[in-house]
Amino acid sequence: MPFPDLVCILPLFCADKMKKRxxxxxxxxxxxxxxxxxxxxxxxxxxxxxxxxxxNRIIREISAQLYEGMPTGEIYRKAFAxxxxxxxxxxxxxxxxxxxxxxxxxxxxxxxxxxxxxxxQGFETITNQVLEGRCVTHxxxxxxxxxxxxxxxECKFHNLRGLVCDVKxxxxxxxxxxxxxxxxxxxxxxxxxxxxxxxxxxxxxSEDAIKYGLCSxxxxxxxxxxxxxxxxELIDTTGLHPITCLTALTQREKKLLLExxxxxxxxxxxxPSILDKIGVKSNRRKTVLAEAKTLCQMD
Numbered sequence: 001m002p003f004p005d006l007v008c009i010l011p012l013f014c015a016d017k018m019k020k021r022x023x024x025x026x027x028x029x030x031x032x033x034x035x036x037x038x039x040x041x042x043x044x045x046x047x048x049x050x051x052x053x054x055x056n057r058i059i060r061e062i063s064a065q066l067y068e069g070m071p072t073g074e075i076y077r078k079a080f081a082x083x084x085x086x087x088x089x090x091x092x093x094x095x096x097x098x099x100x101x102x103x104x105x106x107x108x109x110x111x112x113x114x115x116x117x118x119x120x121q122g123f124e125t126i127t128n129q130v131l132e133g134r135c136v137t138h139x140x141x142x143x144x145x146x147x148x149x150x151x152x153x154e155c156k157f158h159n160l161r162g163l164v165c166d167v168k169x170x171x172x173x174x175x176x177x178x179x180x181x182x183x184x185x186x187x188x189x190x191x192x193x194x195x196x197x198x199x200x201x202x203x204x205x206s207e208d209a210i211k212y213g214l215c216s217x218x219x220x221x222x223x224x225x226x227x228x229x230x231x232x233e234l235i236d237t238t239g240l241h242p243i244t245c246l247t248a249l250t251q252r253e254k255k256l257l258l259e260x261x262x263x264x265x266x267x268x269x270x271x272p273s274i275l276d277k278i279g280v281k282s283n284r285r286k287t288v289l290a291e292a293k294t295l296c297q298m299d
């Protein structure tokens with residue numbers, strides 16, 4: 001056999017290269033180092049509407065640029081830029097988690113957004129209600145009703161990655177809920193109705209927070225919890241994307257829309273004149289509306 005030494009060395013060389021690539025750790029926003037997972041990146045790209053060919057191409061390009069300790073934010077920005085060069089709506093959907101974090105700095109747009117998501121599921125909703133409890137009054141972010149069920153919903157909004165809702169949050173919200181329930185259940189108009197407390201966050205819950213929620217009966221909804229009914233999956237199901245997703249709008253324009261209480265891409269499609277009010281010229285207006293329309297039809 002010709003070149004026997006080369007035949008023996010090549011598999012070892014390739015295996016060593018593969019091992020090194022697999023061993024590369026990336027830095028999460030929480031400060032934790034984790035192995036780079038191609039499958040996770042592939043899932044996020046396909047959820048955004050990318051086909052397998054494009055997803056694999058992006059993964060190959062990013063894999064070739066990986067280095068030890070590379071921040072996940074840098075990986076995200078590279079993937080977003082590549083997606084955007086192919087199709088703005090895919091890039092808009094890919095940046096969904098970041099877009100939700102841009103519903104700030106106050107939590108009000110997020111509360112309005114959560115209310116809209118619940119309305120799409122058959123709830124009647126009102127935001128920012130002040131209700132009496134047995135001991136004190138409470139401001140309820142979203143009051144949602146369906147049939148004879150009343151839901152008191154607290155929205156915990158974060159505009160920084162890596163933050164989690166720890167167990168202190170559901171402990172506090174549950175005590176408020178019990179105070180509200182004790183008073184509200186005595187009201188004549190609420191006779192025969194049932195009550196539920198919720199915490200909805202755009203980030204994640206700690207293990208203890210989840211344990212407490214499950215044990216106490218407090219409903220928890222986070223970015224990735226519970227499986228099958230998480231915030232991300234609810235957005236995917238409803239197709240209700242925030243205007244902060246849109247890549248054709250500037251940060252200033254998004255800020256002006258949020259200040260005018262315009263939160264959903266659907267709102268722009270229902271009344272395109274909203275864009276005129278914030279100074280979006282006719283040539284760009286078509287681009288913005290086309291992106292919003294495609295994004296709303298992707299789910």
